Amino acid sequence: MNLNKYLWVSDEVKQALAENRPVVALESTIISHGMPYPQNVETALLVEQTVRESGAVPATIAIIAGKISVGITKDQIEYLGKKGLGVTKASRRDLPVLLSRGEDGATTVATTMIGAALAGIKVFATGGIGGVHRGAETTMDISADLEELAQTDVTVVCAGAKSILDLGLTLEYLETKGVTVIGYGTEELPAFYCRKSGFKVDYRLDKAEEIAAAIHVKNECGLSGGLLVTNPIPEEFAMDEAEMTAQIDKAVAMASELGIKGKEITPFLLDKIKTLTEGRSLEANIKLVLNNARLGAAIAKALCSI
Ligand code: PSU
Ligand code: MN
Numbered sequence: 001m002n003l004n005k006y007l008w009v010s011d012e013v014k015q016a017l018a019e020n021r022p023v024v025a026l027e028s029t030i031i032s033h034g035m036p037y038p039q040n041v042e043t044a045l046l047v048e049q050t051v052r053e054s055g056a057v058p059a060t061i062a063i064i065a066g067k068i069s070v071g072i073t074k075d076q077i078e079y080l081g082k083k084g085l086g087v088t089k090a091s092r093r094d095l096p097v098l099l100s101r102g103e104d105g106a107t108t109v110a111t112t113m114i115g116a117a118l119a120g121i122k123v124f125a126t127g128g129i130g131g132v133h134r135g136a137e138t139t140m141d142i143s144a145d146l147e148e149l150a151q152t153d154v155t156v157v158c159a160g161a162k163s164i165l166d167l168g169l170t171l172e173y174l175e176t177k178g179v180t181v182i183g184y185g186t187e188e189l190p191a192f193y194c195r196k197s198g199f200k201v202d203y204r205l206d207k208a209e210e211i212a213a214a215i216h217v218k219n220e221c222g223l224s225g226g227l228l229v230t231n232p233i234p235e236e237f238a239m240d241e242a243e244m245t246a247q248i249d250k251a252v253a254m255a256s257e258l259g260i261k262g263k264e265i266t267p268f269l270l271d272k273i274k275t276l277t278e279g280r281s282l283e284a285n286i287k288l289v290l291n292n293a294r295l296g297a298a299i300a301k302a303l304c305s306i
Contacts, residue, residue, distance in 0.1 A: 006099050009119050010071030013059045017120050022056035022300035024293065025070070025116035025124035025154070031060075032080050032087040032106035033267040034127065035282060036274075041081035043286050045074065047293045051125070054297030061115040063090055066102030068111075070119040080106055089263050091144045109156060110148035113226060117152050122215065122303055125157040125296030127289045128192050129228070130266065131170035134163075134252060139261065142173065149226040150177035155215050157296040159288040160190035160197060160230040163248050164269045167191065167199050174228065175202075180218075182211060182229045184295060190232035193239040193284045201230060208295065212302035231295050237287040239280065247276040 016023050026047055031040045048058035059071040062080055069076070080087055090098055090105030092114065098105045107115060109129045116124050130143025149156065161170055167189060174181055183189065183201035191197035205211050215227055232238075251272035255261075260268045273281045 003118065006067055007115070007118050008064070008067040008069045010059070013057060013071035013119065013121075016057040020304050022297060022304045023059050023121045023123075024051045024056045024296040024300050025112055025121045026051070026058055026060040026293075027109060027112035027124070027126050028060060028062035028072070028077075028080055028106040029089050029108045030127055030289070031077060032084050033089050034270060035285065036271075037081050037084055039282060039286065040084070041078050043289060044077045044081065046286075047125075047289055050290050050293040051297050054294050056297035056300045059116070059119070059121055061107050061112045063095075063098055063103070063105035063107060063111070065104065066099050068099075068107075068115040068118065070115050070121070080104075085267065089267070091263070092148065093144065109145040110143070113148045113152045113154040113156065116154045121154065123155050123157065123296050123300040125289075125292040127159060127285055127292065128162055129156060129158050131161045131165040131167075132173050133265065134166045136166060136169060141261065141265070146170070146173050146177065146179075149174065149179045149228060151225055153219065153224060153226060155211070155227045155229060155299065157229045157231055157292045157299065159192050159233055159292060162192035163197070163245065164252060164266070167197050171199055177225070178223075179225055180214070180227050182214070182227060184211070184229055184231045186230075186232050190230050191241075191244075192288065193233065193244050193281055194241045195232040195235065195238050196241065208298035209302045211299050212306060215299070215303060216306045229295070229299070231288075231292050233284060233288040234291055237284050239277070239284050243277075244281075247273055247281075250276060
């Protein structure tokens with residue numbers, strides 16, 4: 001790949017990587033499509049600050065004017081947040097046209113992994129990943145995030161997956177693709193807003209150093225693909241399971257009534273769930289992203305000292 005033509009990396013991130021200092025990648029679809037303005041911009045900046053306070057360099061990734069841009073500026077974050085749904089949500093399949101036309105795009109987990117890998121970043125923290133949607137046996141709606149985890153060597157720290165997805169099928173898919181699912185301090189897959197899901201992770205690891213050791217061994221063995229680290233939302237911010245199940249079911253029913261599908265479905269559901277919980281789901285979402293930023297930084301630090 002002609003790197004300079006399609007990839008831009010900030011000086012700060014370049015220097016940190018060159019000096020083997022920890023860097024944590026951050027995505028931008030969560031800014032444009034995952035949260036409303038202005039909370040999206042406030043959160044994105046707070047996440048960057050949290051990564052810094054935890055001793056790593058943040059690298060928010062987006063597509064700007066046809067370049068996969070790693071370590072975008074505060075102004076660019078503000079621009080993506082204000083433009084919101086008007087920015088193209090860019091997954092792997094969107095890259096050829098966006099880059100050739102010199103356009104902008106907000107990167108999903110899949111494309112943020114691609115950008116991170118190209119820049120040489122090993123750890124990426126976010127809120128939630130895409131997965132196998134409920135009803136996928138007829139819609140075939142399976143996020144490209146899962147295929148990316150299968151092939152691109154970046155560790156993704158998330159808060160598990162929310163039950164807008166079929167969590168059981170998502171775990172089966174990850175197993176088929178050889179993606180290790182780690183629970184940080186938990187045996188149970190966290191369900192984003194809630195700490196429990198009723199499903200088991202592959203391995204419980206209690207320390208960032210243990211996670212870094214697993215990543216290191218995977219690299220040494222030349223095993224391709226990412227690792228998925230699931231980090232439960234802190235107890236004090238977790239939402240009631242029965243309430244969330246009921247509200248998510250309502251939101252999913254609305255989406256199916258309105259015939260919403262494809263790339264629109266996740267942003268639609270997030271927005272509906274926010275309204276149905278009177279904004280409380282957004283508060284929980286912000287807290288869990290910050291929690292993941294801290295763990296991502298700890299893993300990146302531990303990796304640098306191996
Ligand atoms: N889940 C969230 N917030 C988000 C997303 C998922 O709680 O913002 C975004 C992420 O960018 C993820 C994408 O990669 O949605 C998945 O979309 P799709 O299912 O269309 O691949
Ligand atoms: Mn989809």
